[in-house]
Amino acid sequence: MTKKSKPQVSDLSATPVLPVSGRQPKSLAQTADQDPTRRRLLLGAAAAAGAAAVAAAPKQAQAIAPPGAVEYPVPVDPTQVPGRPPGLNGGYGTRSQFETEVREWSGSGTSSRTPLASSEGTITPSALHFERHHNGIPEIDPEEHSLLVHGMVKRPLTFTMADLKRLPSTSRVAFIECGGNSAGEYHAARGKEIHNMHGLVSSSEWTGVALSTVLREAGLESGAAWLLAEGRDAAMLSRSIPLEKALDDAVLAYAQNGEALRPEQGYPLRLLLPGWEGITNVKWLHRLDVSDAPFQTREETSHYTDLNIVTGEAKQFTFVMAAKSLILFPHPEAKLEGPGFFEITGLAWSGRGKIKRVEVTTDGGKNWHLAELQEPVLSKSQTRFRFPWVWDGEPTMLQSRATDETGYVQPSIRQLKEVRGDAERGNVNYHNNAIQTWRVNRGGTIENVHFSGNS
Amino acid sequence: MSTFLAIHRPALQLGLFALVLAMWTAALSPANTQGFTPGKYGIGTPAEAALIAALDVDVRADGVGLPAGSGNYEAGGTLFSQLCVNCHGDNLLGGRERGGALIGGRGTLTSEYPRRTVESYWPYATTLFDYIRRAMPYSSPGVLEADQVYSLIAFILGEAKIIEKSVIIGADNLAAVEMPNRDGFNADWQPEMFR
Numbered sequence A: 001m002t003k004k005s006k007p008q009v010s011d012l013s014a015t016p017v018l019p020v021s022g023r024q025p026k027s028l029a030q031t032a033d034q035d036p037t038r039r040r041l042l043l044g045a046a047a048a049a050g051a052a053a054v055a056a057a058p059k060q061a062q063a064i065a066p067p068g069a070v071e072y073p074v075p076v077d078p079t080q081v082p083g084r085p086p087g088l089n090g091g092y093g094t095r096s097q098f099e100t101e102v103r104e105w106s107g108s109g110t111s112s113r114t115p116l117a118s119s120e121g122t123i124t125p126s127a128l129h130f131e132r133h134h135n136g137i138p139e140i141d142p143e144e145h146s147l148l149v150h151g152m153v154k155r156p157l158t159f160t161m162a163d164l165k166r167l168p169s170t171s172r173v174a175f176i177e178c179g180g181n182s183a184g185e186y187h188a189a190r191g192k193e194i195h196n197m198h199g200l201v202s203s204s205e206w207t208g209v210a211l212s213t214v215l216r217e218a219g220l221e222s223g224a225a226w227l228l229a230e231g232r233d234a235a236m237l238s239r240s241i242p243l244e245k246a247l248d249d250a251v252l253a254y255a256q257n258g259e260a261l262r263p264e265q266g267y268p269l270r271l272l273l274p275g276w277e278g279i280t281n282v283k284w285l286h287r288l289d290v291s292d293a294p295f296q297t298r299e300e301t302s303h304y305t306d307l308n309i310v311t312g313e314a315k316q317f318t319f320v321m322a323a324k325s326l327i328l329f330p331h332p333e334a335k336l337e338g339p340g341f342f343e344i345t346g347l348a349w350s351g352r353g354k355i356k357r358v359e360v361t362t363d364g365g366k367n368w369h370l371a372e373l374q375e376p377v378l379s380k381s382q383t384r385f386r387f388p389w390v391w392d393g394e395p396t397m398l399q400s401r402a403t404d405e406t407g408y409v410q411p412s413i414r415q416l417k418e419v420r421g422d423a424e425r426g427n428v429n430y431h432n433n434a435i436q437t438w439r440v441n442r443g444g445t446i447e448n449v450h451f452s453g454n455s
Numbered sequence B: 001m002s003t004f005l006a007i008h009r010p011a012l013q014l015g016l017f018a019l020v021l022a023m024w025t026a027a028l029s030p031a032n033t034q035g036f037t038p039g040k041y042g043i044g045t046p047a048e049a050a051l052i053a054a055l056d057v058d059v060r061a062d063g064v065g066l067p068a069g070s071g072n073y074e075a076g077g078t079l080f081s082q083l084c085v086n087c088h089g090d091n092l093l094g095g096r097e098r099g100g101a102l103i104g105g106r107g108t109l110t111s112e113y114p115r116r117t118v119e120s121y122w123p124y125a126t127t128l129f130d131y132i133r134r135a136m137p138y139s140s141p142g143v144l145e146a147d148q149v150y151s152l153i154a155f156i157l158g159e160a161k162i163i164e165k166s167v168i169i170g171a172d173n174l175a176a177v178e179m180p181n182r183d184g185f186n187a188d189w190q191p192e193m194f195r
Helices: A024-031 A036-055 A163-166 A194-197 A211-219 A413-418 B002-008 B008-028 B047-053 B073-083 B126-135 B146-159
Strands: A111-113 A146-151 A155-160 A169-175 A201-210 A228-233 A238-242 A250-255 A269-270 A285-290 A325-330 A340-349 A353-359 A383-391 A396-404 A439-441 A446-449
Touching: A146 A163, A146 A211, A146 B047, A155 A163, A155 A211, A163 A250, A169 A250, A169 B008, A194 A325, A201 A211, A211 A250, A211 A285, A325 A353, A325 A396, A340 A353, A340 A396, A353 A383, B126 B146
Parallel strands: A146 A285
Antiparallel strands: A146 A155, A169 A201, A201 A250, A228 A238, A228 A285, A250 A269, A325 A340, A340 A383, A353 A396, A396 A439, A439 A446
16 A cells, blocks of 8 residues: 655645634734735725624633644635635645544543433444543554454455455444443432543444454364454454454454544454444454464453442352433533423444334433334344424433333333342442433533432 | 446456466465465465464463463562652552552442452452553563562562462463462452333
8 A cells, every 4th residue: 555645734824814803823923013914904894894793702612622623714704715625734634623523531531431422323423432441542553453263263365454455345234331330320310411421432433354254264163162362552452252252243343433442442453243332342462362262362351341239249250231321401400491302312223133113201200202213223233213392490300211122121220130239349340331311400410420219 | 337447458367367366376475375374355464383482471360371480579579669659659569650559448348438459459469460561660561570570470460379489480380379369359240220
């Protein structure tokens, strides 16, 4: 693959000078007084816009453009000046300088969370897809990267990225959710912001090669039952995967949302196991070792196992992320301005297949109503639901409850604790898919609470 | 397709034939034929044994994959104080940084505060070798020789009172170490089903 030469970005100072209000790039501001043309334009614009422009001052740009944005001059009236030409951003689009949503990263430096409260539709922008790394994000040159398939195969093979892209490709939408998402909410309702509670889940369209295609190229030996998937990061993260899943719907993904994977998502290659806990979707994938037994790696024994403190027994290989739903509006950082109409909306997903229905209660579980599901409803993908609600101004409890196509109904937190026991820490809190409750207070503030109604 | 080409485009047919012949010949070139039967697409390069040996660092619970070598408690303790103590603490109970506790916690798995450590929770000692070699020390993973890894394991298991401090740990006995929580895991569970 030949690298394209970097496109030449035209010099900012040579671009058409726009009448601006608010902040402007330093180079423009510094040269304005020496530039008679510019001064004339500014004066002209001021005269033309008149008092109206002063009365309706435009929103000012941030002092520093938000991440992913470039700061441009903001005209008083964008209909009266030519807009900027394409290319000022170097040819790779940036978001508006007025949009500020970012992933919030943890103090430990091992994860960042999707800002769910502001999400729209069903696809997470790649730049906002949650992250969980076990020793940082490696920088990998795709030309130096390959995938080794060995172990109980007839033909051990290596595949370059070019090899993998020659094979028949497949695309699908899938959510990825960390097995530890919502863990902090299991013992007690603690979170104040929805991304801190539940932000380790995101959705993308993924493109790559079916893992079954690559395994058939290598040829499986009889008795093969598992494979070890290993990453090329500093943790060399590894998980044992049953061949049943590998041959079902696993994908060796090299693209996300129409472009190459983001480095944080495993560039140049990751394993996609639709519906399975995030850590099994091994990033920076470089080796598959086919075996007749699981390898008992650290991440499938010490961690990501579900300890039941009632019995002391830990469930192992609890891969599937069960049906879950979440009301994203209203949420604790939002305030209802007063009685009246609000659209309750959120996301639902299941690692077992399609979401069949989402029910919403606006009276603490006394009555449940079917929410509208946004089409298309895709298997092992996030589904947007919406429910129109008129708030009477009285305190109440909001909940959503998902049912998937297998008939599995999202449990209450009480139901989960009856089965798993409860503990403040320990492994007991992986795979928390309990119904989330938002308490609406008089005055319209929203609070995160545990409430299992009469279920 | 060949009928179409035969009728309308004999020259193109000839060209295509030459192209297919060239691809076929390439697929059968000596490099691809030695002990190698192409799969359906014939894409991918046969992996040499040396390449596989260089990359294959995983260790299974039955000890398959353990390299030759051995180590002891004293050498492990020295290494631990140099490489591990910042994160895991002097007493292996966890440090100020990210490292978790490695020992202690026996009998806590049914308590309100279960403490999961190598001593109380890990079902297999082989996982220590696999994990330490691939991922530790956190700030410079991949630097430890096999004997050093075995020594660290002898130290940790000795401090955990899982083995005597005098035991030499190596490829021949690591998989046989009986971990206290060996029977604490269930891989044949029934999925929870809420309806």
